[in-house]
Amino acid sequence: MLHEEVVGRIRAILLDGEIPPGARIPERELCERLQISRTPLREALKVLAAEGLVQLLPHRGSRAAKLTDKDMRDLFEVCQGLEALAGELACERIMDAEIAAIAAAHADMVRHYRERDLIQYYRGNRAIHEGIVAAAGNPVLAGLYASVTARIRRARYVTPMTPERWAVAVKEHDAILNALQRRDGVGLAHILRAHLRHKREEVLQAGFAETEGSDLVPRIA
Amino acid sequence: MLHEEVVGRIRAILLDGEIPPGARIPERELCERLQISRTPLREALKVLAAEGLVQLLPHRGSRAAKLTDKDMRDLFEVCQGLEALAGELACERIMDAEIAAIAAAHADMVRHYRERDLIQYYRGNRAIHEGIVAAAGNPVLAGLYASVTARIRRARYVTPMTPERWAVAVKEHDAILNALQRRDGVGLAHILRAHLRHKREEVLQAGFAETEGSDLVPRIA
DNA sequence: TTCTACATTTTTGAATGCAAAATGATCGAT
DNA sequence: ATCGATCATTTTGCATTCAAAAATGTAGAA
Numbered sequence: 001m002l003h004e005e006v007v008g009r010i011r012a013i014l015l016d017g018e019i020p021p022g023a024r025i026p027e028r029e030l031c032e033r034l035q036i037s038r039t040p041l042r043e044a045l046k047v048l049a050a051e052g053l054v055q056l057l058p059h060r061g062s063r064a065a066k067l068t069d070k071d072m073r074d075l076f077e078v079c080q081g082l083e084a085l086a087g088e089l090a091c092e093r094i095m096d097a098e099i100a101a102i103a104a105a106h107a108d109m110v111r112h113y114r115e116r117d118l119i120q121y122y123r124g125n126r127a128i129h130e131g132i133v134a135a136a137g138n139p140v141l142a143g144l145y146a147s148v149t150a151r152i153r154r155a156r157y158v159t160p161m162t163p164e165r166w167a168v169a170v171k172e173h174d175a176i177l178n179a180l181q182r183r184d185g186v187g188l189a190h191i192l193r194a195h196l197r198h199k200r201e202e203v204l205q206a207g208f209a210e211t212e213g214s215d216l217v218p219r220i221a
Numbered sequence: 222m223l224h225e226e227v228v229g230r231i232r233a234i235l236l237d238g239e240i241p242p243g244a245r246i247p248e249r250e251l252c253e254r255l256q257i258s259r260t261p262l263r264e265a266l267k268v269l270a271a272e273g274l275v276q277l278l279p280h281r282g283s284r285a286a287k288l289t290d291k292d293m294r295d296l297f298e299v300c301q302g303l304e305a306l307a308g309e310l311a312c313e314r315i316m317d318a319e320i321a322a323i324a325a326a327h328a329d330m331v332r333h334y335r336e337r338d339l340i341q342y343y344r345g346n347r348a349i350h351e352g353i354v355a356a357a358g359n360p361v362l363a364g365l366y367a368s369v370t371a372r373i374r375r376a377r378y379v380t381p382m383t384p385e386r387w388a389v390a391v392k393e394h395d396a397i398l399n400a401l402q403r404r405d406g407v408g409l410a411h412i413l414r415a416h417l418r419h420k421r422e423e424v425l426q427a428g429f430a431e432t433e434g435s436d437l438v439p440r441i442a
Numbered sequence: 443t444t445c446t447a448c449a450t451t452t453t454t455g456a457a458t459g460c461a462a463a464a465t466g467a468t469c470g471a472t
Numbered sequence: 473a474t475c476g477a478t479c480a481t482t483t484t485g486c487a488t489t490c491a492a493a494a495a496t497g498t499a500g501a502a
Contacts, residue, residue, distance in 0.1 A: 037486060037487045038454095038488095039260065039487070040486065042454095042455085043263065044267075046267065046268050047271045050271050050272065056224070058454090059455080060454080060493095060494075074359045074360060074362065077310065077361075077362065078359065078365065080306075081302055081306035085299070138299065140292070140295040141299050144365055248483085249483090258457045259485095263485085279463095279485090280485080281484080
């Protein structure tokens with residue numbers, strides 16, 4: 001198994017929440033599961049630590065990173081900036097075919113919204129945002145975006161939505177597609193920022209905070 | 222020696238250009254120099270590869286990353302976005318003391334400009350930009366900024382400047398400080414973007430391209 | 443009983459050793 | 473002489489091993 005594959009598989013395990021935030025990462029177990037020895041596993045963990053998905057404690061092993069409210073706010077803030085930038089660049093560079101693809105994803109997403117299928121809705125949602133980033137034609141940007149969204153993914157695509165909020169989100173997406181089709185970079189950037197700001201409020205209000213200190217504050221009987 | 226220290230030292234070696242872009246990274250030599258074995262060295266190289274400073278070729282070792290013109294353009298583009306975001310956030314959050322510190326760095330920089338001391342000028346320049354990013358109060362943003370600037374640092378702080386261009390840059394910095402003092406986030410974002418756009422043109426025009434293919438295209442006698 | 447000091451076990455972090463792959467060197471053929 | 477093939481050497485990637493640090497468990501004293 002190639003190095004990048006090891007990193008990818010552990011990343012998937014973390015993103016799936018199979019190892020919950022704050023939990024110790026069982027080296028031995030992962031070694032058996034991936035059929036590799038500790039050396040390549042530890043290399044992967046160091047890389048994931050650099051990405052912010054894993055927290056290394058010297059002589060105390062590694063844990064799945066736990067995000068505080070502040071972390072989440074910071075990540076959303078940066079994500080807003082990156083998406084806004086991507087939107088502006090995409091409007092300058094996007095090809096008609098790419099717009100068509102995003103429009104298709106949008107239609108899909110709206111259909112899933114009508115069917116109230118949250119999982120599929122989120123899938124389409126993600127395809128749109130990633131499509132815009134891809135259309136920006138900037139691999140560096142795409143890389144940072146991937147790294148930031150990976151860290152907030154659980155929050156972003158797991159938070160439940162009120163019917164009102166969901167309707168607003170769909171409306172915002174209409175505006176996003178519209179701005180993209182008009183290649184209105186500045187407008188798109190603004191809409192994306194607002195869209196993510198709303199999402200952030202939602203997530204934080206839902207009290208996603210992974211810092212319940214459950215293993216720090218002893219439970220009182 | 223701690224893991225992070227190893228990463229830091231190798232990063233420094235790369236940023237200093239001691240191992241030039243495209244050159245093979247001599248594992249054995251670095252091991253002796255840092256007095257460590259291959260295991261921690263290789264862990265560090267994988268981390269630096271994730272950061273984009275090192276290029277790993279499976280079964281062919283690692284090389285110091287070589288930036289194409291496109292890479293450089295992409296990096297500057299993202300850097301613009303990050304600094305603009307930092308500027309906006311900084312204007313919302315910066316404390317008077319921080320503004321004072323940046324104003325001091327600005328004064329320093331202007332003095333070095335008058336003395337035509339490019340090295341010291343760049344140092345002050347960097348302090349200002351980093352000060353703004355720090356004032357944004359977003360560690361995630363600061364981290365990405367550090368990673369992106371590390372990759373373009375050699376270009377950014379090595380390119381020679383024409384007297385005209387230098388004067389313009391200083392003027393732009395006056396505007397930057399002014400916007401910051403007025404806490405004009407939108408204005409600051411615009412100035413920073415323009416400032417970096419100019420810098421990028423400069424760097425690219427200087428033909429910084431690290432892709433001269435000097436080891437690919439044989440020299441014809 | 444509870445707290446502390448000590449011994450044991452486990453786990454971490456790093457060095458070494460080994461197999462596979464790539465590089466290059468030598469030799470033969472054209 | 474040049475090109476290609478085969479073999480030796482080097483280098484890479486990983487498994488294993490070893491030492492040190494931390495966690496755990498136990499026994500003894502207050």
